[in-house]
Amino acid sequence: MVRFLAAVILTFGLAACQADDTPVVSFAAQNAGDTRIAKTLFGAMQAGSVQSPQSFGGYARGCQAGAQQLPETGPTWQAMRLSRNRNWAQPTTIDYIQDLSRFAATQPGWEGLYVGDMSQPRGGPMLTGHRSHQTGLDVDIWMLPPDRLNLTVQERENLSSISMRRNAGAYTNDRWTPQHEAIIRAAASDPRTARIFVFPGAKVAMCNSATGDRGWLNKVRPWWGHHYHFHVRLSCPPGATGCTDQAPPPPGDGCAEAEGWVDRILNPPPPDPNAPPPPPRRELTMANLPGQCLNVLNAN
Numbered sequence: 001m002v003r004f005l006a007a008v009i010l011t012f013g014l015a016a017c018q019a020d021d022t023p024v025v026s027f028a029a030q031n032a033g034d035t036r037i038a039k040t041l042f043g044a045m046q047a048g049s050v051q052s053p054q055s056f057g058g059y060a061r062g063c064q065a066g067a068q069q070l071p072e073t074g075p076t077w078q079a080m081r082l083s084r085n086r087n088w089a090q091p092t093t094i095d096y097i098q099d100l101s102r103f104a105a106t107q108p109g110w111e112g113l114y115v116g117d118m119s120q121p122r123g124g125p126m127l128t129g130h131r132s133h134q135t136g137l138d139v140d141i142w143m144l145p146p147d148r149l150n151l152t153v154q155e156r157e158n159l160s161s162i163s164m165r166r167n168a169g170a171y172t173n174d175r176w177t178p179q180h181e182a183i184i185r186a187a188a189s190d191p192r193t194a195r196i197f198v199f200p201g202a203k204v205a206m207c208n209s210a211t212g213d214r215g216w217l218n219k220v221r222p223w224w225g226h227h228y229h230f231h232v233r234l235s236c237p238p239g240a241t242g243c244t245d246q247a248p249p250p251p252g253d254g255c256a257e258a259e260g261w262v263d264r265i266l267n268p269p270p271p272d273p274n275a276p277p278p279p280p281r282r283e284l285t286m287a288n289l290p291g292q293c294l295n296v297l298n299a300n
């Protein structure tokens, strides 16, 4: 386990938002043998495909048809970093964000939500950043409480979120508030949610303060990074046959596991001299994606 974690940390530790463990699925389709690098093709798409909405494949190995764009500003949200053109998602995700932002706006100090990266117009791998966020079902929500929702386009490029962590993520800092917990609790309690990724210290803080029903904690998973934002991953929508769900989290509130993460932050295990080097990160080719993703790419 230690060796595994060391390898994972080496592989993924520096990037912000790479929460993915989608199983490898092989596809025999018209894209078999297509060695074109998928991120180059999907990263160049400027608009969604004119198709009925669908997610294809897994969160870190897929694409999306018929994506919608989250309106740049709504009554209880603003999409940030518009230049990235990553405010695209499946309709269920758009609805979810609007619903969650309405709840957030009931919290003292929060006018709603600042919404970070969702997916590219046709999903797929990205030229920079995330490994997941490929199917229109992932969204990053900023930890910064919005005090106004009239940020200009330029302000949305320049404004930064704020970190919630202390001691490298073992603990929350003094910016963490009961409102953060209330919003994450609401996000996790939504039946559309599969998982929420947040830094380990936040999960343990919520484990310690949660009262009443603790079922929602099951979906809140400790992960690297995720102290400037939390990441919501929705389940495949009902009837989405081409969409691959992740296995559900193990039963229980996951609090002991999160405490284990914190222990390893505070007392890092010594490096294992026999640990194999992490495998090189291979770029996904079109052949690695579901066959439908070629249609998504080629559609109007």
Ligand SMILES: [Zn+2]
Residues within 6 Å of the ligand: 017, 018, 130, 133, 138, 139, 140, 231
């Ligand atoms: Zn994310």
